[in-house]
Each structure stands twice: as C-alpha cells, then as structure tokens.
Amino acid sequence: MSNPTEQSIIDYIRKRFPKRRKELVEGIGDDAAVFRNGFVISTDSFFENVHFAMSYFTYYAVGYHCLGASLSDLAAMAASPICAFISLHLTKSISMKEIDQLHKGFRKVADPFRCDLAGGDIVTSPAFGISITVVGRSRRVLFRSGARPGSGLFVTNFLGLAEVGRRVLHEGLPRKDYPVSIAKHLFPAPRIQEAQGIKRYAESCIDVSDGLSTDTFHLAEESRVRITIDAEHVPIHSEVGEYCSKKKIEPLDFILASGEDFELLFTAKHVPRLAGVKIFRIGQVTKGSGLFLSARGKEKRIEPTGYEHLTQHGN
Amino acid sequence: MSNPTEQSIIDYIRKRFPKRRKELVEGIGDDAAVFRNGFVISTDSFFENVHFAMSYFTYYAVGYHCLGASLSDLAAMAASPICAFISLHLTKSISMKEIDQLHKGFRKVADPFRCDLAGGDIVTSPAFGISITVVGRSRRVLFRSGARPGSGLFVTNFLGLAEVGRRVLHEGLPRKDYPVSIAKHLFPAPRIQEAQGIKRYAESCIDVSDGLSTDTFHLAEESRVRITIDAEHVPIHSEVGEYCSKKKIEPLDFILASGEDFELLFTAKHVPRLAGVKIFRIGQVTKGSGLFLSARGKEKRIEPTGYEHLTQHGN
Incomplete structure (x- = not known):
C-alpha cells in the first residue's frame, strides 16, 4: 500500500474523530485507550503472510505470538490484563486440531497473567487472520x-x-x-x-x-x-x-x-x-x-x- | 467450512476457557461480555464476499452496516454505547477517498448515540475486512x-x-x-x-x-x-x-x-x-x-x- 499509508489514515481519523466522551481519558493515539474507571483497551489484527508466515509458524506459535503482541500494548500502559476478545478469521481448510493448537498458544501466553478469554467472533475469511482486543486495568497508567x-x-x-x-x-x-x-x-x-x-x-x-x-x-x-x-x-x-x-x-x-x-x-x-x-x-x-x-x-x-x-x- | 462449524468451535472454547476473573460477570455465550463495573463489550468481524458484497455496497454502506451490526450486540444487552475500536483490514488498492466514505458510514450510525471512536488498528490484508469491538455500559443488563x-x-x-x-x-x-x-x-x-x-x-x-x-x-x-x-x-x-x-x-x-x-x-x-x-x-x-x-x-x-x-x- 504505497498510498495511503498507515500514518496518513491514523492522522485522518484523529483529526475527524475527536474524543467526546467523558468516560474516556485517552482515545486514539497511544498504545491503548484509557477509561476513567481505570480500564485500558487495545485492539490489534494479524494476517498470514503479513504478520506471520505459516511456512515456519505452528498454529500454537500463531496463537502465542498474536496474543503476546496484543498484551504488550497493555504492558506499555502499565496495565494488568483482565481478558481478551478474539476474532478468528478462518479459511475453509482449517481443522479442529489446528484450532486446538491455536488456543493452546493463546492459553500459554495468557495464563501467567490470569487473562480470561471473554468473547470473540468466528468468521469465514479468504485469508487466515486473528483480531484481538485486550482489556486491562491500571491505577496508574503510563502514557x-x-x-x-x-x-x-x-x-x-x-x-x-x-x-x-x-x-x-x-x-x-x-x-x-x-x-x-x-x-x-x-x-x-x-x-x-x-x-x-x-x-x-x-x-x-x-x-x-x-x-x-x-x-x-x-x-x-x-x-x-x-x-x-x-x-x-x-x-x-x-x-x-x-x-x-x-x-x-x-x-x-x-x-x-x-x-x-x-x-x-x-x-x-x-x-x-x-x-x-x-x-x-x-x-x-x-x-x-x-x-x-x-x-x-x-x-x-x-x-x-x-x-x-x-x-x-x-x- | 463444512467441518468444524462455528458452533463446534464455540463449544470447544466455552468448555476449555471457563470464566475465572471476578471482574467478569458473564463471558463467552451471550451477545456481549458483561463486567462487574457495568461495562459491556462485544467483538465482530466482517469480510467482503462473506458479510457484504462490494458489487452493491458503497464504502459508506459498509461502514454503516458493520458498525450498526456491532452496536446491535450492545442493544441486545440493553447497554448504551460508549465507544468503538475498529481494525481495518485493507487491500493495497484502497484509496483515501474510500477510507473517508467508510468513516462517514461509521459516524452516521454512531453519532446518534454519541459513540466515540477510541482506537483501532490498520493492517494490510489479502481481503477487505473490518473487525469491530464495541464498549457500552448498562446499570441493568439483559441476558x-x-x-x-x-x-x-x-x-x-x-x-x-x-x-x-x-x-x-x-x-x-x-x-x-x-x-x-x-x-x-x-x-x-x-x-x-x-x-x-x-x-x-x-x-x-x-x-x-x-x-x-x-x-x-x-x-x-x-x-x-x-x-x-x-x-x-x-x-x-x-x-x-x-x-x-x-x-x-x-x-x-x-x-x-x-x-x-x-x-x-x-x-x-x-x-x-x-x-x-x-x-x-x-x-x-x-x-x-x-x-x-x-x-x-x-x-x-x-x-x-x-x-x-x-x-x-x-x-
């Protein structure tokens, strides 16, 4: 994508979508959004051949890698994880065993933090991908x-x-x-x-x-x-x-x-x-x-x- | 996807990921997850040729349709929207004008509820899609x-x-x-x-x-x-x-x-x-x-x- 770039789209959105709600302390622009009640929320998406290559990733590693990267956004704000919402974008060829491996990866990286899986969505997609929203909390957020x-x-x-x-x-x-x-x-x-x-x-x-x-x-x-x-x-x-x-x-x-x-x-x-x-x-x-x-x-x-x-x- | 089905994956996940956190009242299984502080969160994903067809959808309609469907999960729990996190999965051919139309659609459906855009992610994807997480609140949630x-x-x-x-x-x-x-x-x-x-x-x-x-x-x-x-x-x-x-x-x-x-x-x-x-x-x-x-x-x-x-x- 030579034009528009990620930064030009973010600049467009920041300009046109100012934060209006008092429940939000910080919206677009940091690693995660921060709410007045201490909740910290961030979302990330990952696709095969863009963010990971199945030629050397196992499904277990995909699960671990994607959720690990998502939880890092909470770490950046000094928040502790509460739970994750995971949307699976699955091609028609995936098997139950591969889904099992994927979830073992999610658990491996999430369990040390007692991070629950609280919801998600499962859709057919032309390309294998994962979208993750993580929810954490902090009494003192770092910006x-x-x-x-x-x-x-x-x-x-x-x-x-x-x-x-x-x-x-x-x-x-x-x-x-x-x-x-x-x-x-x-x-x-x-x-x-x-x-x-x-x-x-x-x-x-x-x-x-x-x-x-x-x-x-x-x-x-x-x-x-x-x-x-x-x-x-x-x-x-x-x-x-x-x-x-x-x-x-x-x-x-x-x-x-x-x-x-x-x-x-x-x-x-x-x-x-x-x-x-x-x-x-x-x-x-x-x-x-x-x-x-x-x-x-x-x-x-x-x-x-x-x-x-x-x-x-x-x- | 003949096998596994969406329901079999959900059943798998519900069985293996019991709710553990006290911050969560309800996790997987309803339209949205419910938190003890009254927050209600749900996530949905949409892809071209799976959930919408660009042969008769405008980008404006895609934005409206996807965020409207996502906000409906908050309505189902009797929650009022606070904000949305939107991940754009963009193919390399998209233009800034199309992104603008997409966001006009997001705004049109979100503005009556004063729903902020609080964050998101922008990634290259082999297929055009959108993942949306909506955050709302309710003092009396309907299950x-x-x-x-x-x-x-x-x-x-x-x-x-x-x-x-x-x-x-x-x-x-x-x-x-x-x-x-x-x-x-x-x-x-x-x-x-x-x-x-x-x-x-x-x-x-x-x-x-x-x-x-x-x-x-x-x-x-x-x-x-x-x-x-x-x-x-x-x-x-x-x-x-x-x-x-x-x-x-x-x-x-x-x-x-x-x-x-x-x-x-x-x-x-x-x-x-x-x-x-x-x-x-x-x-x-x-x-x-x-x-x-x-x-x-x-x-x-x-x-x-x-x-x-x-x-x-x-x-």
Missing part, C-alpha cells in the same frame, strides 16, 4: 506523553532480536545459531510484570513494536521533548551482532529499524535495580523536539526509520 | 438466560426484511419494489433506544442476527424453558410477502430462517405501549425445553433453521 527534560531513556532487554529471528526463519539460515532470536520472534513475552516494576519510576512508556527510532520518535513527539539515543549505550546481543556481521549491516542501524521486540521503552529520572528485570539506559531527554543520535561525542538529528507493518512481510 | 414461564415472546418490528434486501440486491431484482428491505440490509439500525424503553419490562433479550428460529432457540436453551412461536402472530411485511410470493416460499419459513434484521427479541410478563417503539407479541414461554411452533391450534417442535454466517454469502 507516551509523559517524558520530561532531565530524564533518561531506558529499555528492558536487548533489541533487534525479533527481527533477526524473523529473517533467519525467512531466509532459512541455521536455526541452531539463533535460538534466542527465533524464540523472540515466535513467542514474544509481553512485559506485564516488568511494567509493574517500573511504573513507580517511569514517566512515559511505549512498547518497541515499530523499531527503536520510530518508537523513541513517538515518545519525543507526544511529550514535546527532544530525545537523544546514545549509540555507545545501546546493547547489542551476540546473535544480532552475528547476523549483522554476516549481512554487513551496521548493528545500530539494524536495531533502530527493527520492530516487534515488544520490550518497554520508557523515560524516568532514575530506576533502581529491580529483581528479575533487565534494564539498559540508552539515552536522555532534553528540552526541544525531535530524535537525535549521539556517537563519539557528536549529536545528529535522525529520522525514524520505522518498521511499517503495512509494508513489511508482504507478498 | 439471554432470563426468560421465565408465563411470559410472552416479543419482537421489535417486522422480520425477514434484511434477507429480502440482500437477495434482491444479489439477484438484481428491481430495487424500487423493495426500498424498505434494501435499506434494512445496507443500513441496519441498532435498537439502542428501543432497548432502553423495554429494559424495565424485559427479563431476557437477544438481537435477531441468526434468524427467528435460531435466536428464539438460544433464549429457550440459555433460560432452560420452552418457547412457542405463534405462527399467526408473526407479522409479515408486505415486501417480505411480495418476495416470498414471487419465489413460492412460505413467508413464515422464510422469516424463521432469515438473519441480520437486528431487531430485539425478548421475553416479558407484559410490555406497555412505548412511544415510537413498534412491538409485536409473537409467542409465549412455558415450562419445559425446546422450540415450538403453534399453528391452527396445534403445537409442533421445530429445529432452529439457523442462518449460518460461516456459510451464507460465501463464494
């Missing part, structure tokens, strides 16, 4: 718009792994060389617990679904601040280093553009050590606007090199 | 399971019109002869106001989406009662009579099997005249179980002749 000058930029865990995993599977590279990356692409872990750990300290948050540069740009834009990513402080996982070396790609460029890691990217004045939560400080927030990269003592403005879900993975 | 012996069975308005409209458009019959039916298929009105009118009196409610026989059967099953439809009291609209006469179909059989009228089917001890609400009494609830038809003084058990969304409209 994209809370970043303040003087804070640091943090991320939970390494980035770029999911995209390495996707490419390794897509290109048929040896799976044994990239176990962490492959697991990350197939079975993304929504950072629900981590969000509960950081929410006391974080002032803004987003999940890394569109790539480090695009998601950091969102934080800067929505918070009306300038954010600088420190090139030297972005951690590079050995599998990302390995893949980039093989493909002669600069690892930092790769990470700036890689999506679907579903790690939390947040700003905070400081974050203490949190048990079981890996956190890297990779930049800082200052007055101004825009996205910058600092390397060898020099800062330069960079553009979001974004991971466009509309055009990635497509046939 | 399918509330029917009690001694009550009457009521419906708001004539039935069968939407299916006549669909067939007339599909078969290319003269549109001028079926204006009410065509409008009913393209632009279904969710009976939100009507639900507010009847909720003081009704004890159970469902919207007629799967056909009179199937939806009455659902009320009987979920309420563990016997419901008898009085053949003589089912009103027949002149356009339904006209179409059935032309096709040599018994109008009552047609109405029992026709879906997507999105009228409210409910049980109550009595219903007073309500300003602006058309209501027909078409049967009664007694002790026992199952669905019966009464004609010329004789009652016979009938099967739900169901409108299967999985197999209708398909190519």
Whole structure:
C-alpha cells in the first residue's frame, strides 16, 4: 500500500474523530485507550503472510505470538490484563486440531497473567487472520506523553532480536545459531510484570513494536521533548551482532529499524535495580523536539526509520 | 467450512476457557461480555464476499452496516454505547477517498448515540475486512438466560426484511419494489433506544442476527424453558410477502430462517405501549425445553433453521 499509508489514515481519523466522551481519558493515539474507571483497551489484527508466515509458524506459535503482541500494548500502559476478545478469521481448510493448537498458544501466553478469554467472533475469511482486543486495568497508567527534560531513556532487554529471528526463519539460515532470536520472534513475552516494576519510576512508556527510532520518535513527539539515543549505550546481543556481521549491516542501524521486540521503552529520572528485570539506559531527554543520535561525542538529528507493518512481510 | 462449524468451535472454547476473573460477570455465550463495573463489550468481524458484497455496497454502506451490526450486540444487552475500536483490514488498492466514505458510514450510525471512536488498528490484508469491538455500559443488563414461564415472546418490528434486501440486491431484482428491505440490509439500525424503553419490562433479550428460529432457540436453551412461536402472530411485511410470493416460499419459513434484521427479541410478563417503539407479541414461554411452533391450534417442535454466517454469502 504505497498510498495511503498507515500514518496518513491514523492522522485522518484523529483529526475527524475527536474524543467526546467523558468516560474516556485517552482515545486514539497511544498504545491503548484509557477509561476513567481505570480500564485500558487495545485492539490489534494479524494476517498470514503479513504478520506471520505459516511456512515456519505452528498454529500454537500463531496463537502465542498474536496474543503476546496484543498484551504488550497493555504492558506499555502499565496495565494488568483482565481478558481478551478474539476474532478468528478462518479459511475453509482449517481443522479442529489446528484450532486446538491455536488456543493452546493463546492459553500459554495468557495464563501467567490470569487473562480470561471473554468473547470473540468466528468468521469465514479468504485469508487466515486473528483480531484481538485486550482489556486491562491500571491505577496508574503510563502514557507516551509523559517524558520530561532531565530524564533518561531506558529499555528492558536487548533489541533487534525479533527481527533477526524473523529473517533467519525467512531466509532459512541455521536455526541452531539463533535460538534466542527465533524464540523472540515466535513467542514474544509481553512485559506485564516488568511494567509493574517500573511504573513507580517511569514517566512515559511505549512498547518497541515499530523499531527503536520510530518508537523513541513517538515518545519525543507526544511529550514535546527532544530525545537523544546514545549509540555507545545501546546493547547489542551476540546473535544480532552475528547476523549483522554476516549481512554487513551496521548493528545500530539494524536495531533502530527493527520492530516487534515488544520490550518497554520508557523515560524516568532514575530506576533502581529491580529483581528479575533487565534494564539498559540508552539515552536522555532534553528540552526541544525531535530524535537525535549521539556517537563519539557528536549529536545528529535522525529520522525514524520505522518498521511499517503495512509494508513489511508482504507478498 | 463444512467441518468444524462455528458452533463446534464455540463449544470447544466455552468448555476449555471457563470464566475465572471476578471482574467478569458473564463471558463467552451471550451477545456481549458483561463486567462487574457495568461495562459491556462485544467483538465482530466482517469480510467482503462473506458479510457484504462490494458489487452493491458503497464504502459508506459498509461502514454503516458493520458498525450498526456491532452496536446491535450492545442493544441486545440493553447497554448504551460508549465507544468503538475498529481494525481495518485493507487491500493495497484502497484509496483515501474510500477510507473517508467508510468513516462517514461509521459516524452516521454512531453519532446518534454519541459513540466515540477510541482506537483501532490498520493492517494490510489479502481481503477487505473490518473487525469491530464495541464498549457500552448498562446499570441493568439483559441476558439471554432470563426468560421465565408465563411470559410472552416479543419482537421489535417486522422480520425477514434484511434477507429480502440482500437477495434482491444479489439477484438484481428491481430495487424500487423493495426500498424498505434494501435499506434494512445496507443500513441496519441498532435498537439502542428501543432497548432502553423495554429494559424495565424485559427479563431476557437477544438481537435477531441468526434468524427467528435460531435466536428464539438460544433464549429457550440459555433460560432452560420452552418457547412457542405463534405462527399467526408473526407479522409479515408486505415486501417480505411480495418476495416470498414471487419465489413460492412460505413467508413464515422464510422469516424463521432469515438473519441480520437486528431487531430485539425478548421475553416479558407484559410490555406497555412505548412511544415510537413498534412491538409485536409473537409467542409465549412455558415450562419445559425446546422450540415450538403453534399453528391452527396445534403445537409442533421445530429445529432452529439457523442462518449460518460461516456459510451464507460465501463464494
């Protein structure tokens, strides 16, 4: 889809559909909508050959991947899941066994959070797909718009792994060389617990679904601040280093553009050590606007090199 | 999809995913899930050539039809809409003008209820489709399971019109002869106001989406009662009579099997005249179980002749 783009459609909708209801604190524009009663709701859709490839996904992995990615939107707002509504878009060839595998995947990722399946729809579709709406709750919601000058930029865990995993599977590279990356692409872990750990300290948050540069740009834009990513402080996982070396790609460029890691990217004045939560400080927030990269003592403005879900993975 | 059927998948899911969260009053099994705080949430998906045909639908009508059908699930629970989450599954050929028309359709059906658009997702899909999650609220929710012996069975308005409209458009019959039916298929009105009118009196409610026989059967099953439809009291609209006469179909059989009228089917001890609400009494609830038809003084058990969304409209 060269024209219109996802962003142009979102801009169109935001302009023409202003929030009117007092029950809504925040509507279109963040990872999820936030209600005055503390409910947080988000919806996502996934299609075969657009978001996942059945050449290397099992039905179990599809279930896990799609619901994991959906629950990540709740983590980004520091909300705990209550339940999910799942619409299955099924082609006529699907079997009951495959539906069973799909649901085992849903359960595997949902059960640790006691997330119920509360409803859904089942329709025949020309293409296999899944639409998921997740409902969560939070007493203190983190928005994209809370970043303040003087804070640091943090991320939970390494980035770029999911995209390495996707490419390794897509290109048929040896799976044994990239176990962490492959697991990350197939079975993304929504950072629900981590969000509960950081929410006391974080002032803004987003999940890394569109790539480090695009998601950091969102934080800067929505918070009306300038954010600088420190090139030297972005951690590079050995599998990302390995893949980039093989493909002669600069690892930092790769990470700036890689999506679907579903790690939390947040700003905070400081974050203490949190048990079981890996956190890297990779930049800082200052007055101004825009996205910058600092390397060898020099800062330069960079553009979001974004991971466009509309055009990635497509046939 | 000959195997598995929609019902077999729902049965599978209901059995394996029991409601666990105390925040949920009712999960899978009614028109919408009900939360303890009064929120009511439902999700539906629609695809071209399965739920609507672009040979006679405009994008405006698609927007109206899909959101209207979704809001009907809130009406069935006597909930008032707060907002909708809309996922667009777009093929690469769609234009910004078509997206604009689609959203004008969403607005037209949503605005009378001050229903906000609170979020969504935009993805590339091999087939044009829409997934919608609606969020509403009610202080007194109507369930399918509330029917009690001694009550009457009521419906708001004539039935069968939407299916006549669909067939007339599909078969290319003269549109001028079926204006009410065509409008009913393209632009279904969710009976939100009507639900507010009847909720003081009704004890159970469902919207007629799967056909009179199937939806009455659902009320009987979920309420563990016997419901008898009085053949003589089912009103027949002149356009339904006209179409059935032309096709040599018994109008009552047609109405029992026709879906997507999105009228409210409910049980109550009595219903007073309500300003602006058309209501027909078409049967009664007694002790026992199952669905019966009464004609010329004789009652016979009938099967739900169901409108299967999985197999209708398909190519």
